[in-house]
Amino acid sequence: MTAVITGSNRGIGLEFCKQLKERGYEVFALCRSFSDELKKLNIQTIDNIDVRDINSLNNVKDRINKPIDLLINNAGIFRQDDFRSLNFKTLQEQIDVNSLGPLKVILALLPLIKKNTKVAMITSRLGSIEDTTEPIYYGYRTSKAALNMISKILSIELKPKGVSVGIFHPGYVKTDMTNHKGDLEPNTSVKNMLDLIEKLNLENSGTFWHENGSIIPW
Numbered sequence: 001m002t003a004v005i006t007g008s009n010r011g012i013g014l015e016f017c018k019q020l021k022e023r024g025y026e027v028f029a030l031c032r033s034f035s036d037e038l039k040k041l042n043i044q045t046i047d048n049i050d051v052r053d054i055n056s057l058n059n060v061k062d063r064i065n066k067p068i069d070l071l072i073n074n075a076g077i078f079r080q081d082d083f084r085s086l087n088f089k090t091l092q093e094q095i096d097v098n099s100l101g102p103l104k105v106i107l108a109l110l111p112l113i114k115k116n117t118k119v120a121m122i123t124s125r126l127g128s129i130e131d132t133t134e135p136i137y138y139g140y141r142t143s144k145a146a147l148n149m150i151s152k153i154l155s156i157e158l159k160p161k162g163v164s165v166g167i168f169h170p171g172y173v174k175t176d177m178t179n180h181k182g183d184l185e186p187n188t189s190v191k192n193m194l195d196l197i198e199k200l201n202l203e204n205s206g207t208f209w210h211e212n213g214s215i216i217p218w
Contacts, residue, residue, distance in 0.1 A: 002068050004028045006051060006105060007075030011037040012122065015186040016072055017041055017181050019194060028064055030075075049073050051101030057108035068112045070197070073102035074122040078177050083162035091139035098143035103150050115162030118200050120193070121151040125169045125210065130217040145166045147206060148218065155206030164205035171211045184211070 008029035048215040079090040127144025155165035174182040192211040
């Protein structure tokens with residue numbers, strides 16, 4: 001079994017690499033630069049990957065060069081903002097990385113995606129329009145709402161190929177992105193998401209899941 005994870009050098013991505021290796025997967029870890037923790041895992045690592053750059057992603061396809069059983073689009077960035085501090089440069093950056101990046105990854109790796117491949121999109125409940133109650137995080141919320149729509153469309157697009165797409169909110173996890181504030185440790189969040197990924201199939205493809213197993217409103 002082969003797994004590919006983007007944004008794998010720290011936090012949730014690093015934990016996905018650890019737990020998937022423990023579950024017997026051959027893991028390909030994609031990242032912009034190696035971390036010491038990632039090097040210690042002794043798995044296949046591919047650095048200098050920018051999910052905004054389709055050319056670097058096409059090179060990844062050639063280096064993996066085998067069918068993918070599980071693709072986890074985890075790479076993402078977060079920039080704080082509110083209406084008074086809007087920065088359209090960082091807003092666009094979040095859309096490019098968080099929304100369009102995963103789509104470019106899938107397009108680049110499509111020749112390696114086969115029947116029964118599972119694709120996991122790591123999103124956020126902050127991308128839920130119905131659940132929005134605070135006037136903050138314009139860029140991040142917008143980018144994740146866009147990712148949710150892209151993921152839903154892909155679930156329809158890829159279903160005839162036998163490929164299922166799951167959309168997962170990891171919870172409020174203690175990582176660098178949250179300044180290590182949160183309700184969950186990365187290992188708990190990732191275990192819960194992997195358990196849900198095991199249940200992912202063509203019938204529930206395109207569902208927006210919380211790591212705790214509940215369904216999040218769009």
